[in-house]
Amino acid sequence: MKYKIQTSSLNLHYGSFHALKDVFIRIRPRMITAIIGPSGCGKSTLLRCFNRMNERTAGVQIRGHILLDGQDISQTGNDLTQLRKRVGMVFQRPNPFPLSVFDNVAYGLRVHAMKKGAAVGKAVEAALRATDLWDAMKDNLHRSALELSAEQQQRLCISRLVAVEPEVLLMDEPCSALDPIATEHVEELMRVLAEKYTIIIVTHNMQQAARVSQETGFMLLGELVEFGQTERVFTNPADKRTEDYVTGRYG
Amino acid sequence: MTTALTQTVGLTRPKTTRFNANPIIRIVLMLLALSAMSGLAIITLFIFKEGVPIIAKVGFRHFLFSSNWYPLEGEFGIFSMIMGSLAVTAGAMVVGMVFGLGCAILLTQFCPPRWVSIIKPAIELLAGIPSVVYGFIGVAILVPFIRDYLGGPGLSVLASSIVLGVMTLPTITSISVDALQAVPRTYGEGSIALGATEWQTTYMVILKAARSGIVAAVILGMGRAIGETMAVIMVAGNTLDVPHSILDPVRTLTSNIALEMGYAAGDHRKALFATGVTLFVIIMILNTIALTVSRRRSKGKVLAK
Ligand SMILES: Nc1ncnc2c1ncn2[C@@H]1O[C@H](COP(=O)(O)OP(=O)(O)OP(=O)(O)O)[C@@H](O)[C@H]1O
Ligand SMILES: [Mg+2]
Numbered sequence A: 001m002k003y004k005i006q007t008s009s010l011n012l013h014y015g016s017f018h019a020l021k022d023v024f025i026r027i028r029p030r031m032i033t034a035i036i037g038p039s040g041c042g043k044s045t046l047l048r049c050f051n052r053m054n055e056r057t058a059g060v061q062i063r064g065h066i067l068l069d070g071q072d073i074s075q076t077g078n079d080l081t082q083l084r085k086r087v088g089m090v091f092q093r094p095n096p097f098p099l100s101v102f103d104n105v106a107y108g109l110r111v112h113a114m115k116k117g118a119a120v121g122k123a124v125e126a127a128l129r130a131t132d133l134w135d136a137m138k139d140n141l142h143r144s145a146l147e148l149s150a151e152q153q154q155r156l157c158i159s160r161l162v163a164v165e166p167e168v169l170l171m172d173e174p175c176s177a178l179d180p181i182a183t184e185h186v187e188e189l190m191r192v193l194a195e196k197y198t199i200i201i202v203t204h205n206m207q208q209a210a211r212v213s214q215e216t217g218f219m220l221l222g223e224l225v226e227f228g229q230t231e232r233v234f235t236n237p238a239d240k241r242t243e244d245y246v247t248g249r250y251g
Numbered sequence B: 001m002t003t004a005l006t007q008t009v010g011l012t013r014p015k016t017t018r019f020n021a022n023p024i025i026r027i028v029l030m031l032l033a034l035s036a037m038s039g040l041a042i043i044t045l046f047i048f049k050e051g052v053p054i055i056a057k058v059g060f061r062h063f064l065f066s067s068n069w070y071p072l073e074g075e076f077g078i079f080s081m082i083m084g085s086l087a088v089t090a091g092a093m094v095v096g097m098v099f100g101l102g103c104a105i106l107l108t109q110f111c112p113p114r115w116v117s118i119i120k121p122a123i124e125l126l127a128g129i130p131s132v133v134y135g136f137i138g139v140a141i142l143v144p145f146i147r148d149y150l151g152g153p154g155l156s157v158l159a160s161s162i163v164l165g166v167m168t169l170p171t172i173t174s175i176s177v178d179a180l181q182a183v184p185r186t187y188g189e190g191s192i193a194l195g196a197t198e199w200q201t202t203y204m205v206i207l208k209a210a211r212s213g214i215v216a217a218v219i220l221g222m223g224r225a226i227g228e229t230m231a232v233i234m235v236a237g238n239t240l241d242v243p244h245s246i247l248d249p250v251r252t253l254t255s256n257i258a259l260e261m262g263y264a265a266g267d268h269r270k271a272l273f274a275t276g277v278t279l280f281v282i283i284m285i286l287n288t289i290a291l292t293v294s295r296r297r298s299k300g301k302v303l304a305k
Helices: A043-050 A080-086 A101-111 A118-130 A150-162 A180-193 A206-212 A230-235 A240-246 B002-012 B023-058 B060-065 B079-110 B113-128 B131-149 B157-181 B185-193 B198-209 B211-227 B230-236 B253-260 B266-297
Strands: A005-014 A017-023 A032-036 A060-068 A087-090 A168-172 A198-202 A215-220 A223-229
Touching: A005 A043, A017 A043, A032 A043, A032 A206, A043 A060, A043 A087, A043 A168, A043 A198, A080 A087, A087 A150, A101 A118, A101 A150, A101 B198, A118 A150, A150 A180, A180 A198, A180 A206, A198 A206, A206 A230, A215 A230, A215 A240, A223 A230, A223 A240, A230 A240, B023 B060, B023 B266, B060 B079, B079 B113, B079 B157, B079 B198, B079 B211, B079 B230, B079 B253, B079 B266, B113 B157, B131 B157, B131 B230, B157 B211, B157 B230, B185 B198, B198 B211, B211 B266, B230 B253, B253 B266
Parallel strands: A017 A223, A032 A198, A032 A215, A087 A168, A168 A198
Antiparallel strands: A005 A017, A005 A060, A215 A223
């Protein structure tokens, strides 16, 4: 399969507000794709289409197709749980549950009834190792997740996803609540995770997009203005509006 | 002591010059606060002073564990009434929690927010209905219904539990709704985004996050149920036996005091105070248990945002 996620003429309305306009995007597997653009241009909205989180908001209307591995995700009907297990999401503000570190990571396993007994412990360890949290957490598994630092919380949220063995990780400004050093750590983690997972990151930080992503899409007022290899988008944009934005001339 | 307290108060408040410049207001407020507290202390002291000697005279074990209550012959055993109070309160808590908590969960998790703003005040209005009206409805409708369809005299543990349960609904629902609404939305979103269903999200994350508030709601509801008197007198039957089924009539500690205080004298009167002491202690024990349980369960799980 050449593309992990593919949309065609994707349109989204919040009531009468046209938030996504004919978006056509192709996400390659096992890569980091960045989506940039000014505030309110619809980046989060696009991201939340991929795990059908938008449908929880009242008054949302979606037209067009979103293919995951060539299959239309709206065809999954009511089996949203399966879709969201395959397409996980990391939020802007770290949002661990008010449970212990262990229970946070085991949450998805329990929800999907994936593992039992000792296997849960093993899976939790593996998931914490995957985000480099194991050494810090192995003696603190029963501490409340809310006592961790912001960076650890965000890593924990990523562990929580990794535990259910997803295919795609959607990250909506995952570093905006973190300091520069923690940001660097999480970016490093993303590079490692990209070997196994398809990652889509929304970011306001153009340097971050340039640093971590292989492909970049630029959005403006609900349109995907430009999409291509990150280097090309930043150094040789095809669209005047992209050029204005990446050179900092945009509003 | 007053100065120490004053200093503490001064420390915990923002130091505005206006406040400091007016020591008279401060002293008046202090006195008001102290008088409320000393009122509580005096009441406590008084019922203990009146009640404890008779418990000593009858014998602690006899008083608590004998079911023989023959005040005229000097027999004061309140076991059946303790059981009555506990049975009725437990039943009320089942009713109150199933419906109150259920309603709160339904309203906050599965209904449009607009419904909450209509239904919650409506439920809170129930708190304004005098308890004698609840009792009246119980006697007029519930008791005959139980007698006709379930058997027994109708006046029963079941009837009291339902009436008291309904009376605790405003407290339990209203406080639980507040607690559930205070749970940050991001918890629920995180869970849904992991593929959990709404229901899994509710009981695995939201209820846990709101636990301390819900426990508070239940404790307050329980306090109302165990202390309620008028409605229970009307529907409980007030007989002096330990109930063996939920269809048996009972007498609660509160009813006992209210029913007999009018004509009691001497030791009898003191024994009624002792009943009050017992009620007081039971409420303290229940509250402590509820608080400890909630605290232990949430140990290491900070419930702040
Ligand atoms: N629930 C909603 N109802 C109505 N309009 C909405 C809703 N959510 C978002 N919008 C609008 O849709 C547009 C896109 O929102 P979105 O959150 O996707 O932007 P964004 O690019 O992620 O912005 P930011 O960078 O600030 O996060 C915005 O103009 C916003 O006002
Ligand atoms: Mg956004």
